[in-house]
């Protein structure tokens with residue numbers, strides 16, 4: 001900036017790019033997206049292969065460490081995550097302080113930030129071992145905090161983690177366990193949830209990840225930085241679109257109403273929720289995988305008429321000039337809400353279900369940022385549009 005100033009009174013030149021639509025804020029080797037071709041890769045591995053062959057915990061390892069683990073590394077990683085699922089008892093009491101109808105995402109935001117206060121070494125982020133313990137804790141404890149929030153809003157007693165269960169199974173148990181008997185998740189449901197976790201683990205510099213990086217660049221502890229990510233994801237434009245899809249499908253109500261609804265969208269009355277994406281100008285690769293997972297879940301839970309409406313909407317839209325010419329395809333949210341509902345999740349849990357797996361992406365991005373010597377504190381500039389050099393007027397004279 002200084003070099004292109006011609007004299008001291010000259011402002012110089014800077015890019016003006018509201019919402020950073022065309023500005024790369026960092027270099028990253030974590031997630032690759034080609035929006036035109038509909039490609040998503042974590043550390044170079046296609047999302048389709050990971051969703052089919054991997055597990056969420058293995059994918060979390062991949063995001064954090066940069067390479068797939070061998071069996072010994074995976075066993076160790078799984079052991080570490082599994083043995084860190086419990087949270088301090090005082091966090092339970094903290095949860096009890098919320099109103100009876102507190103939104104679970106608001107609670108998750110608060111409890112994630114509060115985690116930092118339980119670890120005196122929280123801001124010692126230069127020590128690799130301590131840093132690693134933060135990574136493990138955050139991935140391990142997120143489902144526990146999320147389940148506490150869910151049960152609080154329903155006036156149900158909190159369920160402690162069951163470390164005999166795998167990551168998604170333990171989460172399902174902490175949500176839905178009703179008796180003293182050991183919770184036995186249906187393996188097909190457990191797998192569907194694990195696939196959803198894999199698909200949501202990272203998505204490069206989206207709003208919440210950018211928030212984690214920006215806040216983390218101040219060298220605050222990672223619990224506070226991840227809490228900033230939860231806050232960004234709480235917003236309806238980020239973590240809330242699948243809820244809007246469900247509301248839309250319910251409103252359409254029957255298959256016969258679909259064509260008239262699509263005409264309304266084309267006339268500009270409203271948007272077809274779950275369609276279109278800022279980056280993907282092709283079928284969102286995650287939507288294809290979710291559609292298949294949706295069918296698997298409905299085999300267990302029984303189908304929903306809303307699924308038929310969604311399929312019909314997609315069929316009509318994919319053949320319609322309006323959507324084709326604007327490159328509007330189903331995105332990750334088009335089918336995910338249907339699965340969550342079939343799993344028995346209330347809509348206020350949808351963003352929470354997004355935050356749990358995204359934690360591995362957030363923390364991988366945070367680690368990358370803290371190790372990147374080129375990264376300084378995030379401090380964008382502005383184009384100032386206000387007044388200048390005004391004279392202060394005493395209040396009686398205004």
Ligand code: ACO
Pocket residue numbers: 237238239241265270271272273274275276277278279326328331332333
């Ligand atoms: N339904 C109907 N028309 C649409 C839709 C839609 N869902 N999305 C975009 N369009 C149209 C716009 O009206 C515009 O048409 P025009 O050129 O005639 O004015 C054109 O397509 C381009 O739209 P933009 O708003 O410029 O596209 P942008 O990239 O800014 O928006 C967004 C992307 C916000 C996702 C948009 O497609 C949308 O609102 N979709 C519905 C909400 C949704 O599903 N959000 C979830 C996104 S995925 C995620 O965040 C995890």
